[in-house]
Structure formats: structure tokens, C-alpha cells
Amino acid sequence: MVKRIVAINASPRKGWNTDMLVEEAAKGAASKGAEIEKVDLYHLDRFAGCVSCFGCKREGHKGECIYKDSLKPVLDAVKDSDGLIVGAPNYFGDLCAEFKLFYERLVFPYLTYRTDVRCCNDHPIPVLLIMTSNAPEGMYDSMLSNYRSVLSSFIGPTKVFVSGETMQVNDYSKFDWNMFDGDQRKERREKVFPSEMKAVHDLAADMF
């Protein structure tokens, strides 16, 4: 049976760092025969995070987000899939807001609010969470370990891939910035980023 993998880019910038890594991970999964459904969250019509309706806790809909907006088909696709790749840029020390809207609605339906059985997901799937950041790798390990732990508990075994010190713009000289060395970022993009692309490709090929 062909595996179906949902690959989600939660960065607003299609074709930039996060999206490139998501695309490459998707190619890794596809290299093992998986079918990919790619979603750019910022290209969907406006959607909400969890609206706390508790529909997912009622008989007949347990484990299912029932809120109908443009994210609902994406959540349904993830539910029916064999794996999830999701990438987000770091904004203000956390994963970006659009990712969090998705994350709330992905995870909350499987949380039971019961003390005996905490999770009602009977179809766990592997998850590859990708984060890109200005900061070097390692800076956000504890924040990411929380996401890894929650995703592993409620969605399925989760691996995290980080690419730090990304090239944020093509030409740093156009901006009044002195916090980052544009030449160093460009050099990193040319010398280090390609090996990260290969690493994420191989990781996804192994996972899915």
C-alpha cells in the first residue's frame, strides 16, 4: 500500500528556508514511494486555532476537530495519512502563530480529559517537525522538546530537525541591520544549508 504523507509549510515565505526543508523532506519520503499532499498554511483562507467548542469530546466525534473552516480538510487529511511533515519558522522564541493554530486543532481532539486513558488516537503516525531560526541550533532545545513530547504522546513518534542561522534575506545591505553578518549567512547558505537539505531528505526517507 502506498503511504500518504502530508507535508505542511507553516512559513509565510514560500520557497524560503522552512519551505525548502519541508519540500526536501517530502522528496525524501517520496523517494521511498510515498504520495505527498503539500499544504501551505498561509495560502489557505483564514482559519482559527482551537475555538474550545469541545465537539471533539462528544460521542460520535471523539478525536475529531469538527470546526469547519479551511483547516478542517487539512486536519482530516492528516488523520487519514501515514505520516506528517511540518515545518515552521521560529518567531519570538516559539514556533510561529500559524503553526500554533494548526497544532492546537491537531492535538486537542486526541486529548481525552480522562484520567484513565489520556489519548484517544488509535492511528498514531510518525511526525517530522522542522524548525528554522536566526539563532544557532540548540538555542531552542527545551521549547522544541516540549513540542516533541506532546506530538509524540498524541500524534505519533516525533523527530525534530533544526536549521539555525538561516539566510533571512538575499541582500542584507538593503536593510538597516547590524545584528547579523550577511556575508556569513550567505556563506552558510552555500556551504552548510545544502548538507541540511540532504540530512532532512535522508531523515524523512528513513521515517516514512
Ligand SMILES: Cc1cc2nc3c(=O)[nH]c(=O)nc-3n(C[C@H](O)[C@H](O)[C@H](O)COP(=O)(O)O)c2cc1C
Ligand atoms: C516576526 C519574526 C520573529 C522572529 N523571531 C525569531 C526569534 O525569536 N528567534 C530566532 O532565532 N529567529 C527569529 N526570527 C527569524 C526566523 O525564524 C528565521 O529567519 C527563519 O528561518 C525564517 O524562516 P523562512 O525563511 O522560512 O521564512 C524571526 C523572524 C520573524 C519574521
